[in-house]
Amino acid sequence: MTNPDTPIPVPALLERMAEIPALSGRYDDARALAQPQLSDLPILTKDDFRSALPDVLRRARRRTHGAIVLGSGGTTSTPKLSFISSGQLVEAIAAEWSPLGHQDVLVNYDTPGRLCSSHNFFNAVAHQAGAVTIPLGAVDEAQLSEWLDFVDLLEPTALNATQSQIANLLEFYERTGRKPPTFTKLLWTGEPFGDRALEITRRVLPDAELHGVYGSTETWVIGHNGPGCDMDTFHLMPYQHIELEDGAILVTNLHPECINPVVRYRIGDVGEFTRCACGREDPALRVLGRDDPQMKFLSVLVTPQEIAEAARVHEAVRDVQIALFDHGSPAERMELRVKAAGGADPAEVEREVRRTVLTRVYRLGYEVETEAPNAFSVRVVERFTVNERSNKTPLLVKDSPSA
Incomplete structure (x- = not known):
């Protein structure tokens, strides 16, 4: 949504996409319409974006203003x-x-x-x-x-x-x-x-x-x-x-x-x-x-957010990160990393958070307790794994080194 009075220049958008041969053909039906609307254009995904990289580079080199990669x-x-x-x-x-x-x-x-x-x-x-x-x-x-x-x-x-x-x-x-x-x-x-x-x-x-x-x-x-x-x-x-x-x-x-x-x-x-x-x-x-944050762990579809929310029920929990190891293999395991409030007993926090998460996220709890009791653990840490390039702290990391 922009300002309702702002017209959406669909013809100009079609011209823009014509400069990207990898995607241009997907707009032929819209070009054939007398007055195409924005909703007539296809939805693009990250895979589409990646496939168009060579064309976008050529487009950038044709522009009169500079560009940053x-x-x-x-x-x-x-x-x-x-x-x-x-x-x-x-x-x-x-x-x-x-x-x-x-x-x-x-x-x-x-x-x-x-x-x-x-x-x-x-x-x-x-x-x-x-x-x-x-x-x-x-x-x-x-x-x-x-x-x-x-x-x-x-x-x-x-x-x-x-x-x-x-x-x-x-x-x-x-x-x-x-x-x-x-x-x-x-x-x-x-x-x-x-x-x-x-x-x-x-x-x-x-x-x-x-x-x-x-x-x-x-x-x-x-x-x-x-x-x-x-x-x-x-x-x-x-x-x-x-x-x-x-x-x-x-x-x-x-x-x-x-x-x-x-x-x-x-x-x-x-x-x-x-x-x-x-x-x-x-x-x-x-x-x-x-968008669609579900993941499969121990054959159960769960979201990282629901695991984190269950852990945050405890007053001593200040922040949470989920680490997956050997994800998708028979030996996969999950470590829930927790930053705890000062003065909290780490062993007690680990024990209580594990119990609460496996109770509240009952689908996960059932699989862990009946099939893989060692596949889920909780550990109190001082720091989380951070993306070295962006310094963001992701909620979910895979095959992560110990924090």
Whole structure:
């Protein structure tokens, strides 16, 4: 959904897709219509996106504006690549979402390099606002004290990072007794802002404003939120058109500098249109979670979310991560990793969380208790496995090393 008064330029979208031979034939039926509508166009998936990569590269090289290559996942041998104009659409974004001012000093704590998008994006956001940027990147805990000494000298006012990084950094301040800078603004993207991050933020930086953006490297920024907004709810950018197909979010990027084939693109999330708590009357998008998140474990279909929710029943549980080993084989096993509140007895937390999860997620409990009692375990840990490229903390990791 865009502004209802904004026409959807379907002929222009058909011209865009004609530049991508790998997908162009799928639009022949729509081209044959006298007045094709957006709903007449096919829904594109991540597999479609990947198959079009050579064509998108050629399209990018024909454009007069520059482009940046970004990675949205995969490995170096089978990357999921994306192209965004060098300007990163920041001018259009800043017209709707501009949390920084020219007097701000921003610590950019997102990981640079390895085709990661967020570090470059927040540098551009700060530049557009006229702010000072400290492009620090994520720092290993062993070196964190020294780098934070350096950061303190520059009197920072704002921080950008994933919610996992924000939580980890603020926990470091609290654990070591360091006084954090006067961060008045926290900018975030990349993953849902969870209860753990919100709790530590409100405890350590009670007056800090939270400003988030939602999107992907393929679609770019879809929506934004700020103080007073629900953390899972986003106001849409005017250049993005959103449809819901049985709850699945479909994105059509209308910006003239869009390079990727983002036309009714299924981003992989589910959502609903709603009114935001901030009071704005325009419809906002609430992101409800991943599209079809079920997985099969011990021949049972379960979702990582329902396992995590069962674990979080316990007051001592601060956060959860699920690790799968030998998934799909007869020897598959699951380790539920838990961060516990200070002072909690790890053995008791592990025992009680295991019992609760296997009781509440009864299908899983039946299979574990009757067929594979050693296939499910709970372990209290100090840190989770983190994506080294993006510094996101996924709920589910596979064949993960011990944390």
